[in-house]
Every structure is written in structure tokens, then in C-alpha cells.
Amino acid sequence: MHQIKLLHSSVPTCVNTLISMRKIVLLFSLLLGCIGKQYAQSPVDIHGNLQVSGNQILNQYGEAVSLAGMSMFWSNTNWGGEAYYTSEVVDWLVEDWGITVIRAAMGVEASGGYIWDASNKDRVKLIVEEAIAKGIYVIIDWHSHHAEDYEDEAIAFFEEMATLYGEYPNVIYEIYNEPVQISWPDIIKPYAEQVIDAIRQIDEDNLIVVGNPTWSQDVDVVSWDPIVDEINIAYSLHFYAATHGQYLRDKAQVALDNGIALFVTEWGTVSANGDGQVNEFEVNAWMDFLCENGISHCNWSVNDKLEGASILVDGASTTGGWTEADYTPSGLLVKDIIQDWCLSVDLNNENQSMEYQIFPSPVADEVYIHGEGIERIRVIDLSGQVLLNQAVTPNQRTVHLDVQAYRPGLYIIELHHKYRTYTKKMIKQ
Numbered sequence: 001m002h003q004i005k006l007l008h009s010s011v012p013t014c015v016n017t018l019i020s021m022r023k024i025v026l027l028f029s030l031l032l033g034c035i036g037k038q039y040a041q042s043p044v045d046i047h048g049n050l051q052v053s054g055n056q057i058l059n060q061y062g063e064a065v066s067l068a069g070m071s072m073f074w075s076n077t078n079w080g081g082e083a084y085y086t087s088e089v090v091d092w093l094v095e096d097w098g099i100t101v102i103r104a105a106m107g108v109e110a111s112g113g114y115i116w117d118a119s120n121k122d123r124v125k126l127i128v129e130e131a132i133a134k135g136i137y138v139i140i141d142w143h144s145h146h147a148e149d150y151e152d153e154a155i156a157f158f159e160e161m162a163t164l165y166g167e168y169p170n171v172i173y174e175i176y177n178e179p180v181q182i183s184w185p186d187i188i189k190p191y192a193e194q195v196i197d198a199i200r201q202i203d204e205d206n207l208i209v210v211g212n213p214t215w216s217q218d219v220d221v222v223s224w225d226p227i228v229d230e231i232n233i234a235y236s237l238h239f240y241a242a243t244h245g246q247y248l249r250d251k252a253q254v255a256l257d258n259g260i261a262l263f264v265t266e267w268g269t270v271s272a273n274g275d276g277q278v279n280e281f282e283v284n285a286w287m288d289f290l291c292e293n294g295i296s297h298c299n300w301s302v303n304d305k306l307e308g309a310s311i312l313v314d315g316a317s318t319t320g321g322w323t324e325a326d327y328t329p330s331g332l333l334v335k336d337i338i339q340d341w342c343l344s345v346d347l348n349n350e351n352q353s354m355e356y357q358i359f360p361s362p363v364a365d366e367v368y369i370h371g372e373g374i375e376r377i378r379v380i381d382l383s384g385q386v387l388l389n390q391a392v393t394p395n396q397r398t399v400h401l402d403v404q405a406y407r408p409g410l411y412i413i414e415l416h417h418k419y420r421t422y423t424k425k426m427i428k429q
């Protein structure tokens with residue numbers, strides 16, 4: 001279940017050459033140069049440039065990464081949600097919720113959108129620049145249902161965004177939010193190829209996310225005819241838990257099996273119309289699926305509109321500082337999910353298993369190790385000293401370790417299985 005999480009440890013920049021190493025002794029010798037550095041790094045410090053490899057999005061160390069965050073509401077003038085496009089809201093979501101990604105949903109052709117009011121772009125820039133300052137990822141979203149009708153405008157917009165922000169690994173481009181039920185090969189794909197080409201003339205490598213038919217649900221259709229000859233392309237998957245259940249997860253699984261990477265740039269706890277009651281059962285099923293497959297996600301939305309998908313009650317502050325009374329049922333649930341989200345760790349891609357989970361990390365006093373078939377656990381510090389060498393009771397699936405006495409820093413945890421040894425990282429606060 002998604003309640004058991006593996007949190008990514010904060011690894012200093014100077015270890016980015018370690019991933020291909022096979023022996024722990026080499027890991028220690030290189031990590032010694034990092035002793036004394038602060039480990040309270042931002043998500044972008046940790047993960048760096050995101051890279052698509054097959055059906056996964058990887059970080060700078062070649063590890064699968066799953067980000068969790070929020071989507072802003074439509075930026076459209078006089079729609080209400082634009083009031084929350086403030087630096088204080090970004091700061092609060094980073095510091096109180098622990099988001100690692102935020103999505104600036106710039107309305108395009110609808111009333112009050114960018115085509116009619118250029119101030120929408122200024123709202124997006126504010127979110128982007130504050131996200132960069134806070135060290136999280138940010139999605140620049142062309143929030144349209146008919147983007148093919150505004151291809152020239154989209155190209156000009158993304159050329160400007162790439163020129164301003166393409167040097168920052170924080171930035172992700174979402175070039176078409178939700179196409180309706182139109183053709184992928186005849187309409188959406190040609191549009192996407194033109195916009196991607198324009199971005200790549202300026203920004204060669206930042207992640208680009210592409211929408212697909214039926215409000216970004218037909219990822220299986222796209223997977224049979226993906227965009228080729230371009231790097232770092234993922235495809236958006238949108239769902240609302242009270243409407244979209246196992247059938248859509250099955251479509252997503254087909255896409256993954258066919259080798260394309262997915263990014264849930266928008267999801268809701270309620271019905272597809274943005275309203276209704278929270279469906280916690282389906283939310284949990286979706287979160288399990290995303291965590292197990294290393295898929296990043298942004299919840300819809302940061303707003304106080306009187307609808308079920310809003311995380312805030314009517315009149316909540318537009319500068320953060322929210323208390324429990326300021327949250328809707330959806331807001332309370334989503335905050336809990338984000339604060340306890342999973343980020344996978346892998347020191348050696350050829351010798352790891354997603355079945356073994358260590359939480360929390362960073363850890364203050366107690367750490368839990370979860371998985372089947374562990375026979376012995378060893379904890380090793382940066383000097384190579386074995387601090388713990390403990391046998392595990394047969395069939396014990398969760399092991400509790402007291403690490404209160406350990407000094408702050410990075411540790412290696414070896415999980416000895418009958419047939420092999422798995423290595424994980426742990427940060428002690």
C-alpha cells in the first residue's frame with residue numbers, strides 16, 4: 001500500500017559519479033570528500049536534470065524518481081484561482097507540504113486566458129521564478145483544450161520560456177494540457193512535434209510532457225505511435241479518482257509496457273467535473289499504482305473555488321499559512337499523501353529491488369525497513385565501519401532500528417537476502 005514509503009535520501013553533488021561503481025569500498029572512498037557538507041538539499045539539488053529512459057523518468061544519478069506536488073488552478077483573469085499565484089503560496093507548499101513540483105496552469109483560449117490577456121504569462125513567470133528559488137521542479141503548462149488552433153502562439157510562448165528558463169533543470173514544459181477526442185497522428189502529434197522542435201532549438205534537454213486524446217487519457221494509443229528522434233519526452237496521464245478507475249490504470253499499464261514514460265500532471269480526488277465527494281478508495285489505488293511505477297504527479301488544484309477538487313475552503317488566505325480549518329477534505333488527504341510520498345533510491349541499478357523500503361529518510365530517531373526475505377541487516381558509516389550487524393527473524397517483514405545515537409550524515413544499509421545483497425542509503429538528521 002502507498003502508506004509505506006521509501007523517501008529519497010539527500011546526496012551531495014560530489015557523489016554523482018558513484019552510481020556506476022560496483023563495490024561499496026569505492027563508494028566510501030569517494031564519499032569521504034563529502035563529509036561535513038550539509039545534507040538539507042533541495043529536490044533539484046538532489047535530482048538535477050530529469051532524463052527519460054524507456055518508460056521511466058530518471059534523475060542525474062540514473063535513479064527512477066517520483067515527484068509529488070500541486071497544480072495551480074487556471075491562471076485566467078477573473079476566474080478566482082489567479083489570486084493564489086503568489087510567491088508566498090509556493091513557499092508554503094514547499095515548506096509545509098514538502099512539494100517537489102508545482103504546475104503553473106496558464107489558461108490559453110478561454111475567457112480571460114493568455115490569448116486575450118497577456119498578464120497570464122506574468123503569473124506563470126512568478127510561479128516559475130519562485131520554484132527555481134526554492135529548488136523544486138516547475139511545470140509550465142499550456143492549459144488548453146484546443147492548442148492546435150493556437151500553434152503559432154504556443155511556439156512563440158515556449159520559445160520565450162525556453163530562452164528565459166531553459167538553463168535551469170527545474171523547468172518542465174507541458175505543451176498541451178488536455179486535447180479532446182481528436183486524432184493523435186493527424187492533429188496532436190504534428191502540433192507537438194512543431195512545438196518540441198521550437199523548444200529544442202533553445203533548450204536541448206529539459207523534460208517535455210505531451211498531452212494526448214480524451215483529456216490526456218489515451219496513453220495506450222500514443223504508446224503505439226510515440227514521438228521519435230527526440231530526447232526526454234514523457235506523456236501526460238490525467239485522472240479523477242471518482243470517475244476513472246482500474247480501466248484507466250490498465251490503459252496506463254499498456255503504455256508503460258510499450259515503453260513510454262508517463263507523468264500525471266493533473267489528478268483529482270473527486271469526479272472528472274472537479275466536484276463531488278472524495279473517493280479515498282480509488283485515490284489509494286491510484287497512489288499505489290503511481291508509487292509502484294515511479295510516476296510523478298500534481299494534484300488539482302490550489303484554489304478556494306466551491307468544488308470538491310479545491311484544496312482550500314472559500315476565503316482561505318492567498319499567502320499560505322493555512323491551518324487544518326482552511327483545508328477541504330481533498331486538501332487534507334492530498335497534503336497527507338504529498339508529505340509521505342515515495343522517491344526511489346538505487347545505488348546500483350543492476351543490483352536493486354523496489355521491494356525493499358526504508359522509511360523515513362531523513363531519519364531522526366527510528367527507521368523502519370520493510371521487505372520479504374531479509375536475513376541480515378548491516379549499517380555502515382562513511383569510513384567503512386560496521387555499526388550494526390543484525391540477524392533478522394525468519395519471515396519478519398518489517399524491522400525497526402533505533403538510530404538515535406548515530407551522528408548526522410549519510411549511511412549505507414545492506415540488506416542481505418539469501419541470494420544477493422541489496423544496498424540502500426539513509427540520511428541521519
